[in-house]
Amino acid sequence: MEDLENATFSSYLNVSSTKFPLISFDNESCDVISENYPTRNPVFLTAAYTMYGVIIVLALLGNVFVCYIVMQSPRMRTVTNYFIMNLAVGDILITVMCIPFTSVPVMLQFWPFGSFMCTFVNYSATLSVFVSAYTLVAISIDKWMLIMYPLKPRISKRSATCIIASVWIFAGITVLPTAIFSVTFQPQGPTLDEAAYRRCNKFVCTEDYSSVGAAYGTMYTTVLMVLQYIVPLVVLIFTYTSIAAVIWCHRIPGEAENTRDMRMARSKRKMIKMMITVVLVFTMCWLPYNLYMLFQDQIGIELKPYIYILFHGLAMSHACYNPIIYCYMNTRFRDGLCLIFKTLPCLKGCYMRKSRGSSAFQHNACLEGTDSTTLQRNNTFTTYITLNRKNRLSTYQSGTGRPSSMKRSSQNTNGTSNGRRKKNVKDVLDEPI
Helix, strand or coil: CCCCCCCCCCCCCCHHHCCCCCCCECCCCCCECCCCCHHHCHHHHHHHHHHHHHHHHHHHHHHHHHHHHHHHCHHHCCHHHHHHHHHHHHHHHHHHHHHHHHHHHHHHCCECCCHHHHHHHHHHHHHHHHHHHHHHHHHHHHHHHHHHCCCCCCCCHHHHHHHHHHHHHHHHHHCHHHHHCEEEECCCCCCHHHHHHHHCCCEEEEECCCCCCHHHHHHHHHHHHHHHHHHHHHHHHHHHHHHHHHHHHCCCCCCCCCHHHHHHHHHHHHHHHHHHHHHHHHHHHHHHHHHHHHHHHHCCCCCHHHHHHHHHHHHHCHHHHHHHHHHHHCHHHHHHHHHHHHCCHHHHHHHHHHHHHCCCCCCCHHHHCCCCCCCCCCCCHHHHHHHHHHHHHHHHHCCCCCCHHHCCCCCCCCCCCCCCCCCCHHHHHHCCC
């Protein structure tokens, strides 16, 4: 087997796929003693662990909340939200498998988790990244079909479930070689650093393609990069460019010009803006890491650990951006998240003070679950007739002889005098957008 410093490994996310200088161990204790090694800088270590810690916390909390909000209400279990929840599951897997098991070996320069975890982590980490990318593609194609062919029936929830299962199966088959060829080994070389790995019983987790040829490993690395980044990016650009051209430049085919359809078109534009933001974040997060993987041989050996940690952290941070985008640009996700926070004991008092301090005509959006924007419409003849009917009905109901079936109770079922009852997460998510 080739020595560690000169080998070319094909694991797309494996730390050994990038070439670092070997680390030195103490002759007796096997502790790391090379303080000149880049990742042994205390400032660098503190910054790196802080960065990864923040990413893990934000990604786990955000994506767990997304899954909870989607599953909380039947009205939220739409085709798009199924894809969004699958994306959140993939991001959770990235957070659990990619970040800790990839960043720690970079700092230590050896694999401390054993042979089984080497195979399992390499496979599951790469799988999660591909699931996330393919789910973005599925979302974009679903929206493209919805906008370009509005008269055709939309895919059912059962079909969406089958598509999600296909995403996992295809991604699992694509990254299967990472599990087959993942091994732990000790560098075999004449240098003192390589001998220290054997003497201290330290191992490196990587992929060994010597049985099929080194060219296969290089080719597989290229294929992974194309399938994980290039192909999804091309599909996303094509679908969302086509959608933008239809939404902003032309009237949607088959769409009637009335108030309801105008509201639907406005909702579609808002949805497209959110999805475009998701695509742009995906591009900006993964582009530097992919460029590094392509041109790492042109980077100075002493700068590689710093650049790798920076770009790897940026790529991993993609797992925590999607929930933020959903909560910021989607009313239901935002209101559901606010109501979840309201149930926490440490924040309940703050929300209660906000509720008491609000006026009778202005209610906090998180407590009421309503959108801050209103849809205005011009009065028409139909509107005039409708308002007159409502006024006559209201006058009749205010009389003493109104039927009991038309009477309204001034109190709700909870006994409050203002006609409102306290809403929970399900009530907010069940309201129309």
